[in-house]
Each structure stands twice: as structure tokens, then as C-alpha cells.
Amino acid sequence: MIFGIPTVYIWLALTIVFVIIEVATTDISSIWFAAGALVSTVVAWLAPQAVAVQAVAFAAVTVVAMYLTKPILTKYLTKKTPTNMDMYIGKQALVLSDITAESMGRVKVGGLTWQAKSTQRINKGQMCRIIKIEGASLVVENITVNQ
Numbered sequence: 001m002i003f004g005i006p007t008v009y010i011w012l013a014l015t016i017v018f019v020i021i022e023v024a025t026t027d028i029s030s031i032w033f034a035a036g037a038l039v040s041t042v043v044a045w046l047a048p049q050a051v052a053v054q055a056v057a058f059a060a061v062t063v064v065a066m067y068l069t070k071p072i073l074t075k076y077l078t079k080k081t082p083t084n085m086d087m088y089i090g091k092q093a094l095v096l097s098d099i100t101a102e103s104m105g106r107v108k109v110g111g112l113t114w115q116a117k118s119t120q121r122i123n124k125g126q127m128c129r130i131i132k133i134e135g136a137s138l139v140v141e142n143i144t145v146n147q
Contacts, residue, residue, distance in 0.1 A: 007051055011041035011058075028073050036062035088130050093140060095126045107138060116140045 002010060018034035040058040047053060091109055099105030099122040107116040107128060115137040122128050128140040 001048075002051070006044070007048060007054055008041055008044040011037050011044050011054065015041055028070070028077065032062045032066040032069070035065045036060075085133050088138065089132060091130050092127050092143065093130055093138070095122050095124055095128055095140075098122070098124050099128075099140065104137065107140060109138075114138045118142070 001007065015034050015037040018030040018037055021030040022028075022034060036058040039061040040054045043050070043054045043057045088109055093107035093109035093114070093116070095116075096106040096108055096113065099107075099116055099118045099120075101119050101121070104115050104117045105122070105124075107114050107130075109130065116128070116139070117134075117137055118128070118140050120142045122140065122142045127143050129143050130138050131141050132139045
């Protein structure tokens with residue numbers, strides 16, 4: 001008992017609070033704490049006087065659940081928000097100034113001029129393909145005759 005309240009009720013209340021927080025937020029934030037509190041509720045029911053064991057069970061289950069599930073949940077639940085700039089990926093651009101692995105150049109795509117970088121040498125006047133966007137620069141590759 002803590003302050004005259006049986007620990008089983010305290011852990012059950014904490015479980016409910018953590019579940020409510022989890023439901024109310026748009027991010028995975030407290031599900032692991034809810035799991036730990038739920039296990040501690042069971043431990044409190046089985047051993048009401050073993051408050052230290054309940055606390056250790058809470059901490060251990062929370063840490064283990066977080067360690068095992070966070071990378072997986074983050075991978076599957078994190079959504080990449082597409083931007084207007086993503087529409088340029090895969091498009092062709094005209095090289096306005098030489099691009100080398102050591103120096104950035106300029107390209108024109110969609111009527112706009114962009115800084116561009118590449119691991120290849122691409123000469124002024126050639127066409128290139130945009131493969132990704134890094135910050136305010138386009139990453140491009142040479143378009144070969146075979147493509």
C-alpha cells in the first residue's frame with residue numbers, strides 16, 4: 001500500500017493513464033510505459049507487499065519493450081511527407097555549368113535554376129537526371145546514351 005491505496009490500483013490507474021496518453025498523441029510515446037504498468041499491476045496482484053519488485057518489473061518491462069519494438073514501430077509508422085520538390089526526382093535537367101565530384105554546378109529544370117552536385121563529371125549543355133534532393137541542392141547523374 002502507498003498512502004493507504006493498494007498498489008494494484010495505483011498500477012492499474014497508471015496503465016489507464018499511459019493508454020490514454022498514447023491514444024491522445026499522434027506519436028508512439030507511452031505504450032511501453034503502459035506495458036510496464038500492466039505487468040506491475042499483475043505483480044501487485046500476486047505480491048501486494050513487494051513494491052520494490054513491482055517497480056523493478058515496471059522499469060524492466062518498459063526498457064525491454066522499448067528496446068525491442070521502437071525500431072520496428074518507427075520504421076513502419078514513420079511516414080515521409082512528400083514535398084513539392086519531390087516532383088523533380090527522376091526528371092531531366094539541363095546542365096548550365098560544369099559539375100564535378102569536387103565542385104557544384106547549376107542546372108535548369110522546370111524553368112528554375114538549381115545548384116547541383118554529382119559524383120560524376122557532367123559538362124555544360126548536357127542533360128542529367130535528378131536522383132535526390134539534399135538541402136537546397138539537387139543530386140544528379142549523367143544520362144548516358146544507353147538510357
